[in-house]
Amino acid sequence: MKGEINGLKTLIMKDSPSAYYIHCFAHQLQLTLVAIAKKHLDVEDFFDHVSNVLNVVGGSFKRRDLLRDHQAKKLEQLFESGEVKKGQGLHRERGLQRPGDTRWGSHFKTLDSFIVIFSSIVDILEVIELEGSTSSDRNQAEYLLTKIKTFKFIFVLHLMLKVLAMSNELSMILQKKDQDIVNAMEFLNITKKRLQDMRENGWESLLDDVSSFCDVHDILIPKLDESYFPGKSKRKSSGVSYEHHLCVEVFFVVIDVQLQELNDRFDVVSSDLLLGMGSLNPVNSFSNFDKGKIMTLAKCYPSEFDDGKIRDLSYQLDTFIIHMRSGNPKFSNLQGIRDLAKALVEENLAETYSLVYLLVKLTLILPVATATVERAFSSMKHIKNEVRNSIGNQYLNDCLVYYIERDAFINVSNDVIIDRFQNMKTRRGQL
Incomplete structure (x- = not known):
């Protein structure tokens, strides 16, 4: 009943038009981003490159240590130059969280961190390019550097961060166990209004942010009024300017698809x-x-x-x-x-x-699936893994209850559990 084919739901609705079912809205918001990635080639390529960078930079403890060291050195330089001030709780170390389609908010956090520590990521890739243990590692680092140090990559990075930032509060409220329905619908309308406002008035500010970022990180800014050449070939012009391609074919399309998906899925x-x-x-x-x-x-x-x-x-x-x-x-x-x-x-x-x-x-009697139901299925991957692939149903159920409701079980003391086992039957020794 999820995704684009709602076969069972359609059959039930034909027989009983008032037999409504509301699927998990948090899951629908997840599908919205996935739909964007699949429907726009530039966005799909962008997330592929981000994922590959995360795999390379975070591929070993040594590389993660290098990333932390580069961040520390960069921060020390900023302290010495007076660009930032020291303070308790400020300038915490930033890591790179792997994005997951079932963990909403993770894409937003990943892209936010990617921008903040972009210079450290570039430094690590340059180190791997020169000192990688294998030619495959060196070639991959070189390839990723050529991809992420482009104006288009930085443009999509800032675009997707802005889009996800606008839906971040909505994502959070939809993932609560006890959903506030009225507030969720208000946040949905706010998100759609903000996206529409960004489409109408946000192009210039986005372009300024991208250009400023490229200036800071020595990334070549193309002349936007020149012809756009898709792919590697410089012979076949698309017939449109680079600015037209970014604005009309990327900026407008990404926002339009997002709005369309929100309207379709939250009908x-x-x-x-x-x-x-x-x-x-x-x-x-x-x-x-x-x-x-x-x-x-x-x-x-x-x-x-x-x-x-x-x-x-x-x-x-x-x-x-x-x-x-x-x-x-x-x-x-x-x-x-x-x-x-x-x-x-x-x-x-x-x-x-x-x-x-x-x-x-x-x-x-109206079935409403909440994010808790979705979490139950996601939790099964953590409990029933390759190590415990033959776990019995009852034991699996007990483990899942404890894992899913861990917020409640954390308040249960060990003494209570020990006393329960002690009282189950007479024992020779004290537990």
Whole structure:
């Protein structure tokens, strides 16, 4: 049901149009970046080069030590020149985190570090080019130097960093175990607005940043009004200027694909369902209550809510929210929609607010996969690896529970565990 082919989902929706399913939004945001990389050759090549640089520079402890030494020397030079000031917690050592499609935010951190320690990366590659143990290592370092010390590579580096920076907060909020749906939808809209604003007004500032970076690192800046020649051949001109290629064929296309993917994957129906669910959430005395969003949610179920019931629901919601906020202790400290459904039944209000209760039940049976579900599948790769490839199902389940919920288990002391085993049966010795 994930990716571009939603076969099972399509079959179910044909049989029951109101059988909605909302896939993990954090996973959808992950697919957005992957789609960009696959749909644009320059971006795909860029990430390939970044990955290769990480493999070469971080390929051994010796090279990682060299990277740290170069950073320390560079920082000391900046201290001596007065360009930076010393201070507690400032100028921490930066490493290169390998980007992963299932760890959202990792691409952003990788590119951010890549820019900060770019000069150290170049120094390490130059050392490998001259002193590499094999000709293959030396040739690879030379090849990567020719790729990363180009205006186009630096341009895509800054472009992708800006794009990922705009979606970074959204990525973080979508990966929370307890998602704040209303805030997530607000961050989604903010991200799309920022991307659109960047498309319309961000070209000049991006070009200035790239040019300044190239000046600092002695990278040749081409004449943007000259003809662009794709590939290595200088005989076949593309018929457009270098600036046109970067602006129209790279800058605009990357942002347009990003916006299109966000609009397609976070479609209107899914957003309406989630916002409606968030508006029904009773936490903090229904602080997110929004009658309009709840009415939109009801309209997603035309077989349950015809025009007459929609009008009745509107009147019922007006009374319902006043009742819920009247100070009744039964409704003051509810922690979720499930608690709301239970409280309505216990207080004999399920029939009084029959349409609201129906909507609450529909919300409860709506399958929403969160990032926690995605983490469970990713965690299996860490637990069931080549060393433990024949692990039993029960033991695998126990290990996964501990690994996935490690934030909760970290509060369990060793003494509690020892006492539990001690009390399971009579033992000769004390554990």
